[in-house]
Amino acid sequence: MTSKEAFLALNLLPGIGPIRARRLLEAFPQPQDVISASEKDLQQIPGIGREMARSIRGWENLIDLAEEQRRMADHGITTVTLEDSDYPPALREIHDSPFLLYVKGQIEPCDAAAVGVVGSRRMTHYGREQARKLSFQLARAGFTIISGLARGIDTAAHEAALAAEGRTIAVLGSGIGNIYPAENDVLANRVAENGAVISEFPVLYVPDKQSFPLRNRIVSGMSEGLLVIEAPGRSGSLITANQALEQGRTVFAVPGPIDRPNSEGCNRLIRQGATLVTSAQDVIDDLSTGLNSLNLEFAAPEHPSEKTSPTLESLDDQQARILEVLEKGEQTIDTISEAISVPAGAVSASLLQLEMKSLVKQLPGKYFTKLI
Numbered sequence: 001m002t003s004k005e006a007f008l009a010l011n012l013l014p015g016i017g018p019i020r021a022r023r024l025l026e027a028f029p030q031p032q033d034v035i036s037a038s039e040k041d042l043q044q045i046p047g048i049g050r051e052m053a054r055s056i057r058g059w060e061n062l063i064d065l066a067e068e069q070r071r072m073a074d075h076g077i078t079t080v081t082l083e084d085s086d087y088p089p090a091l092r093e094i095h096d097s098p099f100l101l102y103v104k105g106q107i108e109p110c111d112a113a114a115v116g117v118v119g120s121r122r123m124t125h126y127g128r129e130q131a132r133k134l135s136f137q138l139a140r141a142g143f144t145i146i147s148g149l150a151r152g153i154d155t156a157a158h159e160a161a162l163a164a165e166g167r168t169i170a171v172l173g174s175g176i177g178n179i180y181p182a183e184n185d186v187l188a189n190r191v192a193e194n195g196a197v198i199s200e201f202p203v204l205y206v207p208d209k210q211s212f213p214l215r216n217r218i219v220s221g222m223s224e225g226l227l228v229i230e231a232p233g234r235s236g237s238l239i240t241a242n243q244a245l246e247q248g249r250t251v252f253a254v255p256g257p258i259d260r261p262n263s264e265g266c267n268r269l270i271r272q273g274a275t276l277v278t279s280a281q282d283v284i285d286d287l288s289t290g291l292n293s294l295n296l297e298f299a300a301p302e303h304p305s306e307k308t309s310p311t312l313e314s315l316d317d318q319q320a321r322i323l324e325v326l327e328k329g330e331q332t333i334d335t336i337s338e339a340i341s342v343p344a345g346a347v348s349a350s351l352l353q354l355e356m357k358s359l360v361k362q363l364p365g366k367y368f369t370k371l372i
Helices: 003-012 018-027 031-036 050-057 065-075 125-141 153-163 182-193 211-221 236-246 261-271 280-294 317-326 333-340 344-356
Strands: 078-081 100-105 114-119 144-147 168-171 195-199 225-229 250-253 360-363 367-370
Touching: 003 031, 003 065, 003 078, 003 100, 018 031, 031 050, 100 182, 114 125, 114 153, 114 211, 114 236, 125 144, 125 153, 125 225, 125 280, 125 344, 144 153, 153 168, 153 182, 153 344, 168 182, 168 211, 182 195, 182 344, 211 236, 225 236, 225 261, 225 280, 236 250, 236 261, 250 261, 250 280, 317 333, 317 344, 317 360, 317 367, 333 344, 344 360
Parallel strands: 114 144, 114 225, 144 168, 168 195, 225 250
Antiparallel strands: 078 100, 100 195, 360 367
16 A cells, blocks of 8 residues: 555544644554554554544445545546645644645645635625735736635635636635535636645535634645635634634735624724735735745736726737627626627636726626726
């Protein structure tokens, strides 16, 4: 059995979380030694009682390793473990780092320069606009955008990074073969093509209340800073912010109207000392100094208002065709997609690029209109 197979077997066993796994791996030289150890030796490890030792010793009767490997092959998934050089270095630093990650796509060295973006699933129009603008500009500047593929702010952040032709990583609270929410399956594939979709859970794992906080510690753990955009007074985003602080990460927050419930969490974070963000430059200025050792260059974010108005000649063919459709009046993504025979995901990316150029504006009801 290889080391990776042993790690995979341990990850499939119920009840072995990152803390127990770390203790086991500190006590035995190799992961293969863990699953071949005697019950007596296993019980000497703190937190490993008789039942857990029995489960580890009898792992072949509890899990189907070969079937999990077939599922991985079917979904184009690989694994990265704590032993691998391409394991995210920032994630390795946290006390409860996952010992194994399922990966669809590719984690690159440049992903060390990452910003986590989180916020409300029930985002307002204001929250959506800020998530799209800031994530687009940060991705253009050279940062990888990390989020959780959830509805709302997460989705807006991933889409903006893709529209900026930057890198983005989605961290799941489910298995990669069981995308949640299901409507983001197409988005997950686009993320995998331009970054990575990762999870510490088995391929077909169904998400539960415990899996999302576990997911969130990876979002913050892989990031140099965490940007919170809209968060009610009680939300998972605030839990992630606390995790980020415990991990020594910088927390950024976008202020919002004082009479809006979705702004309560962000405004409170700012009052408690989080860095107030009014532009992508606030994040870049704060993080770029600490990342100098990576020899990365960060571009200044684009501000459409500071540039001359782009001409049709400066647009690509798809953007120009979208503007032609919008000449007829307000349109939805689906109607534009049908009119120019381009998938909705690609249309969404082009619309965001046009928004960043101040040529298009999104209206309530997910309609788009031409500005010039």
